[in-house]
Amino acid sequence: MPNEIAFYPLAALTVALAVAAMSLRHLVHCALCAAAAFAGLAVVYLQLDAEFVGFAQLLVYVGAIAILIVFAVLLTRGDEVRPGGGHSSRAWMAGVVIAALLLAGIAMPILASPSLDRRAPPAAAAPVKRIGEELMTHYVLPLEMVGVLLTAALLGAVVIALREEPEAKTQSSPPGPKRAEPREAMSL
Amino acid sequence: MNTPLSHYLVLSALLFCVGFAGAVARRSAILVLIGIELMLNAANLNFIAFWRYGDNPQALTGVMFVLFSIAIAAAEAAVGLALVIAIYRQRKTTRLDAMDSLKG
Numbered sequence: 001m002p003n004e005i006a007f008y009p010l011a012a013l014t015v016a017l018a019v020a021a022m023s024l025r026h027l028v029h030c031a032l033c034a035a036a037a038f039a040g041l042a043v044v045y046l047q048l049d050a051e052f053v054g055f056a057q058l059l060v061y062v063g064a065i066a067i068l069i070v071f072a073v074l075l076t077r078g079d080e081v082r083p084g085g086g087h088s089s090r091a092w093m094a095g096v097v098i099a100a101l102l103l104a105g106i107a108m109p110i111l112a113s114p115s116l117d118r119r120a121p122p123a124a125a126a127p128v129k130r131i132g133e134e135l136m137t138h139y140v141l142p143l144e145m146v147g148v149l150l151t152a153a154l155l156g157a158v159v160i161a162l163r164e165e166p167e168a169k170t171q172s173s174p175p176g177p178k179r180a181e182p183r184e185a186m187s188l
Numbered sequence: 189m190n191t192p193l194s195h196y197l198v199l200s201a202l203l204f205c206v207g208f209a210g211a212v213a214r215r216s217a218i219l220v221l222i223g224i225e226l227m228l229n230a231a232n233l234n235f236i237a238f239w240r241y242g243d244n245p246q247a248l249t250g251v252m253f254v255l256f257s258i259a260i261a262a263a264e265a266a267v268g269l270a271l272v273i274a275i276y277r278q279r280k281t282t283r284l285d286a287m288d289s290l291k292g
Contacts, residue, residue, distance in 0.1 A: 038225075056255060076282045092212075110197045119192060153263035157266040
C-alpha cells in the first residue's frame with residue numbers, strides 16, 4: 001500500500017514546516033510555512049479517509065486563514081525586529097523546555113499504551129452525501145449555531161478593524177474593505 | 189492502513205507542542221495566533237484519527253466535530269487578526285512585550 005509508506009515522510013514534512021513556521025525570523029516566511037503545514041495536515045486527513053474534512057481544511061486554512069494572516073502581516077508592516085533585537089520573548093528557553101516536557105508527557109504514555117497500537121478497521125467511508133444528511137438532520141442545531149457564530153464573528157471583526165479616528169479617515173480607510181473579503185469567503 | 193493509531197497521535201502531540209512552544213516563545217502577536225491555530229489543528233487530527241480507528245466509524249461523530257471546530261477556528265482567526273490590526277493602529281506595534289499599558 002502506498003498509504004503507509006507515504007505517512008512518515010508526510011508527517012516529517014508537516015512537523016518540519018510547523019517548526020519552521022514557529023522559528024523563522026521573517027513573518028511572511030512564517031505565514032507561508034504555516035500555510036504549507038496546514039496543507040500537509042489536509043493530506044493526512046485525506047490519508048485517513050476523511051475526504052470532506054481534508055478539502056474543508058484546504059479551503060478554510062490554506063484558502064482563507066493563511067490569506068488572512070498574510071494580510072495581517074502586510075498591514076502591520078514597519079514592525080520588523082530591529083537588528084540586535086530578539087524575535088523571541090525573554091523567557092523563550094523556558095517555553096521551549098516546557099513544550100518539550102509536555103511532548104514527553106504526552107508521547108510516552110501514547111507509545112507505551114497497548115490499546116493505542118491498533119490498526120484501522122477496513123472500510124470507513126464518509127461520503128459527502130451522508131455528511132450532508134447528518135448535518136441537516138442530527139446536527140442541524142449546531143449547524144445553525146455555527147452560522148450565527150460566523151455572522152457575529154464577521155460583524156465583530158469588521159467593527160474592530162474598521163474603527164478609525166475622524167481626522168485620519170483618508171489613509172486608514174483602505175484596510176477595512178480589504179480585510180472583509182476573506183472573511184466573507186470563509187462564512188460561505 | 190497499517191500505520192498504528194499511536195503514530196498519528198504522536199504526530200498530533202508533536203504539532204501541539206510545536207504550536208505551544210511558538211505561542212509562548214515568540215514576540216509577535218500574529219505568530220502567537222499561528223501557534224494557537226497549530227494547536228487547534230493538532231486537536232482536529234486527534235479527532236479524525238480516533239474516528240478512523242474507532243470501533244464505529246459509521247457514526248461520523250469525529251468528522252462532524254472537526255467540521256464545527258474548523259468553523260470556530262476560522263471565526264477565532266478573523267477576530268484575533270482584527271484585534272491585532274486594531275492594536276497596531278493604536279500602538280504601531282504587534283510585539284506582545286510592547287503592549288504593557290497596564291504594567292505597574
